[in-house]
Amino acid sequence: ADVEAHFAAVIAADQKIEPRDWMPEAYRKGLVRQIAQHAHSEIIGMQPEGNWLTRAPSLARKAILLAKVQDEAGHGLYLYAAAETLGVQRDELYRMLLSGRQKYSSIFNYPTVTWADVGAIGWLVDGAAIVNQVPLCRCSYGPYARAMIRICKEESFHQRQGFDILYTLARGTDEQRAMAQDAVDRWWYPSLAMFGPPDAESTHSARSMAWKIKRFSNDELRQKFVDMTVQQAGVLGLTLPDDALAYDAGSGHWRYTAPDFAELAEVIAGNGPCNRQRIDHRRRAYDDGAWVRESAAAYAAKRAREAVPA
Amino acid sequence: ADVEAHFAAVIAADQKIEPRDWMPEAYRKGLVRQIAQHAHSEIIGMQPEGNWLTRAPSLARKAILLAKVQDEAGHGLYLYAAAETLGVQRDELYRMLLSGRQKYSSIFNYPTVTWADVGAIGWLVDGAAIVNQVPLCRCSYGPYARAMIRICKEESFHQRQGFDILYTLARGTDEQRAMAQDAVDRWWYPSLAMFGPPDAESTHSARSMAWKIKRFSNDELRQKFVDMTVQQAGVLGLTLPDDALAYDAGSGHWRYTAPDFAELAEVIAGNGPCNRQRIDHRRRAYDDGAWVRESAAAYAAKRAREAVPA
Amino acid sequence: MDRFGYLVGLGDDALVAAQRLAEWTANAPELEEDVALANIALDQLGQARLLLSYAAEVEGAGRDEDSLAYQRGEREFRNCQLVELPNGDFAVTIAKLLFLATYQHGLYAALRSSTDRRLAAIAAKATKETAYHVEHAALWTRRLGDGTAVGHERMTAAVEQVWPYTHELFSDWVPHGLVAAGVAVAPGTLRADWLSTVESALAEATVPRPDDGWRPGGGRDGVHTEAMGYLLAELQYLHRIFPGAAW
């Protein structure tokens, strides 16, 4: 059909598919799933860092953290809006999050145990997110690509802030330095796992590549992240917890120990340290807020009726 | 009538009226009011000190404070039991507390702002309570008198513990000493007000005296407390916040500035710093616990039915 | 109480308000409100930082915004009790914000012509920010008060619960010398405008304006509600563990 040819041509020409364009149902569904999961991750991701808002150790750090967590809510909003261009409703997606039918990034199922974890999340988790997301700025679906451009800018800001927290701690007292190293030790492998299972076991990937939603394989992105992070760890003066890390002059890459994918599978299956807590938290906020949303809707309806001339 | 004569004779002989004895309705009602108010005070009094249970600065102090607050709950239980001998139900009295129809001691409507307040409550508030309560051990109503004997023993223990907290603080760092003095400054006049309005304005007193429920007037007890406390303040090395304090060699008593009875009246009327908080707290505990009490009652009823032979 | 104390009083109001608002993050009834409350918290925190930094300079004892925020004891905090009250449900938070922001907006608007130029500059920025806070709180007061029956009931209860604590905003705690010198504003002079704004916001929301009765206070003298100690323990704990460390 014409529409199919048009779709294929746009993809081939590295141009953008827009909401009104015809698209294969699998393309649409895959995108909804991916964008929703991405949006959910932003929203759930507010919790581990939000955990330190009231306890941040300086007012400047408190302000930066508050702005960051606020950005995450904002990212969630852009992304839900991008998903809505594909004919779904935010509330519907949100309920799928709450009921567990849609996922969010498993990285947010680990607890933030100390203040240094806020730094490690910024440096490692946002760092990994950026490596994952920068290629999405060129993704074939226009609204998603445009949302990602905005998000990536802010994320790289967040990553620098996380780096800066760790940099300060690493140059602080012995206890602060130990706190920073401990956080890196705990967040390193979970961050590596953010790139998903190894290419050999990855589902969805081939078609996503063909459709130019995904541009690099999980292992390619993971390698890129390792190469980048090893350098930065040197600047921080902190150690990555992998004795096997070694520069391979031949490939120009750092060799590393792969994360424990069995653990990743467990966390994805719902058995990470904080899965229940994270979803319970969101459900509680949603349920506690029901009367507020209902009252606001009733108020809006009254105003709308009044606006209609009698 | 015979019963009236018997009642009068028992009172005159300084013996005890017991639950099965005839008593004037006003005697019974007055006692119910007084014992209930006393019980309510123990229960509400758990809150200001309970406020420091999770924050006590040493494990030894935490244990002592926990035992003390537990004693207060126990005192409440004895006293409600004493009131029940007069033909009322604890739950009925408790609901009168929650609805504001019965009072509790106004002293518990002040907040515990620092750890030193726990010391000041023990020393001054429990000290004043003891002065008030020791004569009640000889009160004409048997169950009340016996409850008071047990309570007074524990209270004097509590008073020494409070004194010891302040003694330690007064010999500690400058900040600790200042904390102790500040607490004494804030609790002194409210403690003086615990003895009630000046004799000239006191209601209930004359009849209570005649019936040997009350043995000394408000002002007599207040003076006794001042004389005792001035000595102890000297040992502590803390200052009572009254420039007019002076020893009167003629009377052998210390002259002092009377508390602000207008403020006392305000607090009694419901406008102390914590009146609403204290009652709201109790209501919340009562309401939140309703399902628990109901389930326990249902369980007990099932067991009782099973115990009946078929 | 001097200029330092005045600045600290205003700064503590903003700091404690920011701390309470930050507690809402990831707990708000909808995502847009997570964003909005974080925004308001950020504004309040920004005001607190400007005021406390300036206070520290005025004092000239080598302190800074962090030593003031993290190393004072509860009895040295000069905020009104209104801001330290627990968040309660969303209606209580909105009532607190409506009353606080309306007060702050009137205060900062007046302080724009303070003879203290640094304070006047802070006030100019804060006037704009608090105008948005008032608007936001008033909108939610209407949405809750004039929405569903449940919303109306909760908003009414919240306003009644918080109202007594508004009296302290207008208590006579500011040194008369500072007022005479045109540095500060006498709080009492702000109440008429405050009342008129608040009363019309409540009227539009069909929420009754409570009677004036109980007037708790003491915050300006460092006597706080029992909620304050827990707030400070959370705020200060980490900083206090490592005295003098940089973060």
Added chain:
Amino acid sequence: MDRFGYLVGLGDDALVAAQRLAEWTANAPELEEDVALANIALDQLGQARLLLSYAAEVEGAGRDEDSLAYQRGEREFRNCQLVELPNGDFAVTIAKLLFLATYQHGLYAALRSSTDRRLAAIAAKATKETAYHVEHAALWTRRLGDGTAVGHERMTAAVEQVWPYTHELFSDWVPHGLVAAGVAVAPGTLRADWLSTVESALAEATVPRPDDGWRPGGGRDGVHTEAMGYLLAELQYLHRIFPGAAW
């Protein structure tokens, strides 16, 4: 992990349990329960003090029960996560207590014959105390589980919520050398008796025994749930402000 670490692990369980139970004071569903929970909290606190004091002596580094309780960071606390979980409703508290006390009772009963005589003496006292705790929790489990429909529903939900955290009680965290020396008990050996007691308590209460599935852990390595930081901030704040002061 050595004898010091073992004692600290047991002591931290008791300390954190006491802290959570103390939160109930003046909040219990009835006065008798205020008394009972305070009693249990006192027992747990007493055990914590004996264990931490002894740990400090064993360490020989000049620390005492207070420096261990108040001056360690979160990552140094060795308690299981079960005890740090927020109190939740009364059913959650009872479920936590039933599981903890049953474990402690079996543990202390076994430790009465520890080759470490001091520990054996502490265990002898604690065995009696925890027997009462188990009985109290089991009684309430029946009252809630076999009382009203609401009680049954809440007790069932509470048991399901807390169950996963019981696995950590029996994790292999105790140095095998200590076990071999007869000082300590291998936690895994306690589970069979624990299960039998708990299963019959649940059965009598008509509460289903949850399936084993998720097995959170980490507490013995000092990796705690996010609730722990707030608990410690409250516990330690005052002591930390005045390092070295006597109280």
